[in-house]
Amino acid sequence: MEVKNKMKKNGNWKKATKIVVLLISSLFIGVASAALYDYMYLEASVGVEGITLEWINGTDADSAGTQIQGLTATLTNLKGPPNGTRIYSDPVRLNNTGTTSVTFDVIIEDVSGSTDQLDSIIVRIYNVNSSSWVGNLTVWSNGAKGSDLTGLTIPSGNQLRFQWEITWKATASTSDSVSVQLKVKVPVS
Amino acid sequence: MKKMTHPFTIFLTSLVVSSVLSFGVVSGEIYDNMPLVSSVGVMVPYVVLQEGADNVSIIFTNQTSAMITLNATLTSTTYSYTLNITNNSANPLNLTLQIKSGTNLDKINATITLHNGTHTETQIEISGGSASETDVPFTIQGYSTIYIEVRNLVENYAGTVYLHVYLKIDEYNVSTYILYPITFKFT
Numbered sequence: 001m002e003v004k005n006k007m008k009k010n011g012n013w014k015k016a017t018k019i020v021v022l023l024i025s026s027l028f029i030g031v032a033s034a035a036l037y038d039y040m041y042l043e044a045s046v047g048v049e050g051i052t053l054e055w056i057n058g059t060d061a062d063s064a065g066t067q068i069q070g071l072t073a074t075l076t077n078l079k080g081p082p083n084g085t086r087i088y089s090d091p092v093r094l095n096n097t098g099t100t101s102v103t104f105d106v107i108i109e110d111v112s113g114s115t116d117q118l119d120s121i122i123v124r125i126y127n128v129n130s131s132s133w134v135g136n137l138t139v140w141s142n143g144a145k146g147s148d149l150t151g152l153t154i155p156s157g158n159q160l161r162f163q164w165e166i167t168w169k170a171t172a173s174t175s176d177s178v179s180v181q182l183k184v185k186v187p188v189s
Numbered sequence: 190m191k192k193m194t195h196p197f198t199i200f201l202t203s204l205v206v207s208s209v210l211s212f213g214v215v216s217g218e219i220y221d222n223m224p225l226v227s228s229v230g231v232m233v234p235y236v237v238l239q240e241g242a243d244n245v246s247i248i249f250t251n252q253t254s255a256m257i258t259l260n261a262t263l264t265s266t267t268y269s270y271t272l273n274i275t276n277n278s279a280n281p282l283n284l285t286l287q288i289k290s291g292t293n294l295d296k297i298n299a300t301i302t303l304h305n306g307t308h309t310e311t312q313i314e315i316s317g318g319s320a321s322e323t324d325v326p327f328t329i330q331g332y333s334t335i336y337i338e339v340r341n342l343v344e345n346y347a348g349t350v351y352l353h354v355y356l357k358i359d360e361y362n363v364s365t366y367i368l369y370p371i372t373f374k375f376t
Contacts, residue, residue, distance in 0.1 A: 060363050081231070086366075086367045087365065164227070170250040174230070174231050178229050180226070
């Protein structure tokens with residue numbers, strides 16, 4: 001009887017040991033397969049910045065189809081004749097509402113579409129207040145995108161008009177069009 | 190001593206590199222971007238060039254550019270209908286001729302005008318080896334045709350003369366305008 005009890009006890013211990021081993025193994029597997037993270041906190045307070053430059057309509061805004069939304073100006077209706085040049089003298093202006101002058105760059109981001117039919121697009125920038133020339137941006141010429149304009153300045157309270165000159169090749173037709181994306185890049189001081 | 194210099198050099202180099210990197214990060218620039226987006230299409234010309242009654246012009250594709258070839262002699266000659274300009278829109282438009290460039294202008298004298306048969310505006314004078322423009326617009330009425338005249342053309346001495354001009358079309362009630370290239374060739 002004693003021997004029988006001893007055997008029974010041994011059997012229980014063996015079962016218990018097996019369960020404990022199993023549990024520990026499970027724990028190891030669980031730990032091993034869990035992803036571990038370190039957390040690094042980056043907190044920011046994001047406010048609305050009072051940028052002093054704004055796009056405003058020029059005197060040719062209606063014919064150019066100028067639309068301004070926030071910081072983006074879109075000229076929806078620029079057109080030129082084939083083998084001739086159409087000049088929009090004043091479709092859109094850059095206005096400095098601040099009390100200090102601002103230096104900026106004009107970047108040619110993209111020119112796409114029927115560029116094989118496009119002879120040239122030149123944007124000439126003039127200061128409306130002083131009636132002076134500020135710079136020429138060759139957007140497209142000789143089959144290639146032009147170079148960016150850098151280091152331009154707009155004095156406090158002044159307006160710059162962006163004159164667009166569009167020349168299509170003689171073979172261009174009304175089904176041709178190009179999309180131009182420029183951007184005025186203003187360093188935040 | 191040499192063993193001491195080597196780690197010190199590495200330390201100094203590391204210091205310089207980290208300073209440069211730190212400076213670059215600290216002085217990194219921030220920009221506001223203001224996009225200017227446009228869609229540029231092709232328009233149907235509503236002012237077109239056509240060959241005049243003098244039969245001295247070549248009209249190029251789409252009727253927006255032309256070449257006028259005239260024979261200059263020692264005898265003063267006037268060609269009143271070298272090129273037709275037709276306004277296919279309903280609006281009156283102001284037209285002017287603007288000088289782009291010229292070669293051998295000293296070989297001829299001439300006056301270039303815009304007219305409609307009853308009214309004339311002088312546009313360009315060629316005299317004494319140079320050309321000058323008056324910048325006086327001629328108003329073409331809607332759905333009408335006017336003409337380019339070359340008046341009192343006279344050859345001073347033999348040779349070919351080129352005068353490249355633009356026909357400037359001021360669009361109705363806006364400051365937008367169109368330029369058509371026109372070449373005068375005097376032989």
